[in-house]
Amino acid sequence: MKTLRILFSSGKVVFGLSVFLFLFIGSITFTALSSKDPTEMVGNLYDSPSKEYPLGTDNFGRDVLVELIHGIKTSVIVGLSAGILATLIGTIIGTIAGFTGKWVDNVLNSLTNLFLVIPSFVILVLLAVSLQKRSLFLVTMVIGITSWPWTARAVRAQASSLKTREHISMAKLNGKGNLNIMFTEVLPYMLSYIFMVFVIQSAGGILNEAGLSMLGLGPENTISLGVMLSWALNFEAVRTGAWWAFFPAVFSIAVITFSLYLVNIGMDEVFNPRLRK
Amino acid sequence: MENFNKPILDINNLKTYFPIRRGILSRTVGYIRAVDGVNLEIHQGETLGLVGESGCGKTTLARTIVRLDQAKSGSILFEGNDILTKDEKNIRLLRNKIQIIFQDPFSSLNPRMTVMDILTEGLIEHRVIHLRQKKEEALQLLNNVAMDADALHRYPHEFSGGQRQRISIARAISTKPGLVICDEAVSALDVSIQAQVINLLIELRNEHKLSYLFISHDLSIVSNIADRTAVMYLGKIVEYADTSTIINKPLHPYTKALISAIPRAGILKEKRTILKGDVPSPSNPPSGCRFHPRCPIAEKRCSEEEPQLEEKNKNHFVACHLIPTSKNSY
Numbered sequence: 101m102k103t104l105r106i107l108f109s110s111g112k113v114v115f116g117l118s119v120f121l122f123l124f125i126g127s128i129t130f131t132a133l134s135s136k137d138p139t140e141m142v143g144n145l146y147d148s149p150s151k152e153y154p155l156g157t158d159n160f161g162r163d164v165l166v167e168l169i170h171g172i173k174t175s176v177i178v179g180l181s182a183g184i185l186a187t188l189i190g191t192i193i194g195t196i197a198g199f200t201g202k203w204v205d206n207v208l209n210s211l212t213n214l215f216l217v218i219p220s221f222v223i224l225v226l227l228a229v230s231l232q233k234r235s236l237f238l239v240t241m242v243i244g245i246t247s248w249p250w251t252a253r254a255v256r257a258q259a260s261s262l263k264t265r266e267h268i269s270m271a272k273l274n275g276k277g278n279l280n281i282m283f284t285e286v287l288p289y290m291l292s293y294i295f296m297v298f299v300i301q302s303a304g305g306i307l308n309e310a311g312l313s314m315l316g317l318g319p320e321n322t323i324s325l326g327v328m329l330s331w332a333l334n335f336e337a338v339r340t341g342a343w344w345a346f347f348p349a350v351f352s353i354a355v356i357t358f359s360l361y362l363v364n365i366g367m368d369e370v371f372n373p374r375l376r377k
Numbered sequence: 378m379e380n381f382n383k384p385i386l387d388i389n390n391l392k393t394y395f396p397i398r399r400g401i402l403s404r405t406v407g408y409i410r411a412v413d414g415v416n417l418e419i420h421q422g423e424t425l426g427l428v429g430e431s432g433c434g435k436t437t438l439a440r441t442i443v444r445l446d447q448a449k450s451g452s453i454l455f456e457g458n459d460i461l462t463k464d465e466k467n468i469r470l471l472r473n474k475i476q477i478i479f480q481d482p483f484s485s486l487n488p489r490m491t492v493m494d495i496l497t498e499g500l501i502e503h504r505v506i507h508l509r510q511k512k513e514e515a516l517q518l519l520n521n522v523a524m525d526a527d528a529l530h531r532y533p534h535e536f537s538g539g540q541r542q543r544i545s546i547a548r549a550i551s552t553k554p555g556l557v558i559c560d561e562a563v564s565a566l567d568v569s570i571q572a573q574v575i576n577l578l579i580e581l582r583n584e585h586k587l588s589y590l591f592i593s594h595d596l597s598i599v600s601n602i603a604d605r606t607a608v609m610y611l612g613k614i615v616e617y618a619d620t621s622t623i624i625n626k627p628l629h630p631y632t633k634a635l636i637s638a639i640p641r642a643g644i645l646k647e648k649r650t651i652l653k654g655d656v657p658s659p660s661n662p663p664s665g666c667r668f669h670p671r672c673p674i675a676e677k678r679c680s681e682e683e684p685q686l687e688e689k690n691k692n693h694f695v696a697c698h699l700i701p702t703s704k705n706s707y
Contacts (some may be wrong), residue, residue: 266485269445270548274478274499275469288489 103292112366119359123352127173138162138170138323145335146342156344158328159335167323168348174324176356178240178309183302185244190251190301191287191294197252199258199282209256215249224308228317236319243308251297258290292371296364303360310353325349384454385555385588385647386419386442391451393434393441397660411437413612414451416686419556424582426603426620428596428635432611432656435592439560442590443477444468456555473503473552480561481543486533492519492544493529509544521584522577539570543577550581555665558590563598575602580660587598597639600624608632610665612659614686618693628673628695674699 106348107113143157150156155164197208227242228234262268263286287294306325312318313326314333328349332338338344392415394408411434419425429435440446440451444460453460455475457698463471479485486495493515500506506514522543533541542562557701559578563571579602581587593599599606599620606623608616608631616629627633634652652671657663663670669679677699686696 112555266479266481267487269440269477270479270485271487271498273443273472275472275502275550276498285487 107367110366110370112362113370114366116359116362116364116366120356120363123172123356123359124176127169127176130169131173131265134166136163138167141266146340146345148342149344155348156342158345159331159337163329164344164348166226167328167368168325168352170323171325171328171349172352172356174236174319174322175306175309175326175353178236178243178319178324179302179304179306179356181240182243182305182308183298184248185241186247186301187251187294187298188304189245189248190297191255193248193254194255194257195259195286195290197280198256198261199263199286200278201260201263205256205260208252212249212252215246216253221308221311224312225317228312234317234320236322239309239312239319240305243305243312247301247304247308248334251301254297255290255294258293259286262286262289271281292367296367296371299360299367301366301374303357306353306357306360325353378481383421384422385420385423385456386417386590387452387454388417388442389413389452389454390448391415391438391441391453393437393446394449407660411446411659412441412448413659413662415609415612415614417607417614417617418653419583419588419590421448421555422582422586422588424603425606426599426606427590427592427609428594428599428606429609430656431465431594432659433609434659435594435609436560438609439477439558439590439592442558443472443475449498469503473499473505474554475556475558476549476552476554477558477560478542478545478549478562480564482538482545482565483533485545486541486548488533491530492530495544495626496548496551499548503552505552514551518551521550521581522547538566539574540567542570542574546574546577546581550585550587553585554587556588556590558592560592561594562591563595564595576660578602595636596624608635611656611662613667613696614694615668616694617686618690622693626693628689628693628700629668629697630674633670634673666696 107253115116139162141161142163143153143161145157145159145161147153147157147161153163153165155168157163158167193208193212197205197212222230226244227246228239231238231242264344268281268285271285276284309324310326310329313324314329316330318324318330332342332346360361392410393412394410396405397407397409398404399406406539407647413434414453415438417425427435427438430566437446441448442460448461448514451461455471460468460471461503490498495514497506497511500513500514501508510542512529514527519526519528522538524543524547528536533544536544536620562578563574573660575598578589582589589602591599591603603620605618606620607614608629609632616623617626618631623632624636627636654671657670663680665680665682666672666675666684669675676699682698684696684698687702689695689700689702
């Protein structure tokens with residue numbers, strides 16, 4: 101409770117979180133309540149913004165604003181899920197490696213390093229290409245599975261420094277098992293850190309999804325911000341000057357990731373007193 | 378001196394080395410000989426003081442006894458059983474019989490646990506008490522170390538250093554151990570608090586028939602609590618005798634230097650033996666007697682031949698070539 105209060109005393113956290121939640125909850129509420137179908141063709145190719153369609157229409161003559169709201173929802177959900185997955189895998193591998201040490205650490209660390217040096221976006225593309233059907237779930241999994249090494253490395257460093265603390269020696273002497281110690285003495289200390297990592301991973305997940313989708317490797321039969329960009333790219337929106345087909349999506353991606361980074365920076369300042377002004 | 382019978386802890390030729398690894402294949406290129414052939418005995422109800430400069434291996438010795446560090450060779454018999462040969466499962470049973478109090482009361486208590494949880498952690502883990510008895514037991518333990526009952530639901534950061542060290546002590550005696558290792562247990566405290574905590578330790582020793590291994594860099598503190606004292610230098614014991622003998626009739630030049638470093642009224646500064654230099658690296662100890670580069674009385678022989686711990690007087694063991702063995706010692 102106290103931590104939360106300190107957290108919300110940071111303007112950056114409050115602002116970033118408000119923007120993020122406004123977009124996320126707003127898009128969910130809209131898609132749940134509104135009967136407007138984003139795939140319904142309401143106009144012609146690239147109608148410019150008008151009173152009826154504030155952001156104009158896209159290459160199929162669909163309402164860009166409705167698409168955008170659906171796209172935000174999809175992108176954020178993909179980002180958050182991929183973030184959760186990457187944080188989970190990274191935390192498990194990092195904690196075990198850092199705390200256990202010895203050969204376990206060597207093996208897990210080599211694995212992490214291996215994943216770190218292979219450009220993850222290449223794996224992402226290869227995986228996405230090789231999949232027969234790319235559902236939203238699969239794309240999320242692919243992003244989550246390729247972005248954990250960074251988390252693992254950071255968490256490992258934390259865990260291996262925590263393990264030398266005397267209260268952990270104490271717990272060992274009290275006969276606590278390793279798993280028990282990891283949960284009661286190591287993980288609680290890293291929670292704030294892990295949450296920060298999760299925020300960054302989610303932002304990364306949104307960007308990765310956009311990148312993949314723009315290349316045409318995103319989820320099928322779904323509208324996400326990246327998919328919108330992909331259409332705009334394929335149908336020459338930039339050359340024809342139909343800025344409303346791509347700019348709102350680009351802007352949304354920027355705002356969402358920026359708000360998440362802002363939350364992260366704010367949290368860093370809260371948890372790391374040296375950064376406080 | 379009281380009459381002590383069988384040793385509760387018997388350490389024989391204990392060695393704890395830490396490998397120095399280099400290169401991508403982590404080849405072992407040498408060892409840090411933190412503890413290098415230590416023999417010690419602690420009897421039931423006795424307090425053994427262990428003094429030495431920082432970096433001489435005192436803490437490693439303590440951590441080896443509780444198996445936080447792995448010994449390379451030698452044996453540690455606790456109540457007749459060798460601790461070092463036990464596997465993980467058996468060592469867990471043994472762990473509540475040997476407890477340790479660390480130097481830093483700020484890092485040795487988990488800041489996210491209440492005092493009640495800290496005190497009863499070991500008891501509950503070893504299923505000595507039921508969860509229902511937790512509060513009662515914790516109250517009893519707090520009472521033992523003269524702390525109020527309202528400490529029960531508070532967190533370690535709400536207490537001062539001395540109070541925290543009392544909590545550490547209460548935790549250490551919670552499992553009714555036979556041996557408590559105090560690793561610089563009072564060094565982080567104010568002088569006035571040090572005295573309180575030492576008195577508390579003495580009280581508890583008499584009440585619960587505890588044995589202590591009392592580790593400190595400060596000989597004057599050790600002299601207040603220890604029955605016998607061992608002086609350690611660079612992984613080895615250099616002198617070992619009754620505390621009063623060590624203080625009043627030290628034989629080893631290193632012990633003499635340590636004692637002359639104790640500030641005392643009436644002794645002029647010029648009379649003190651000031652040691653030159655630092656403790657050498659334990660990865661590359663000097664040849665012969667490890668103390669010879671800093672020894673004020675060293676001879677040629679000292680750099681060639683390693684002295685063994687010998688009984689120079691009755692119950693007075695010294696590792697030095699230049700101290701004659703007294704004729705009437707046997």
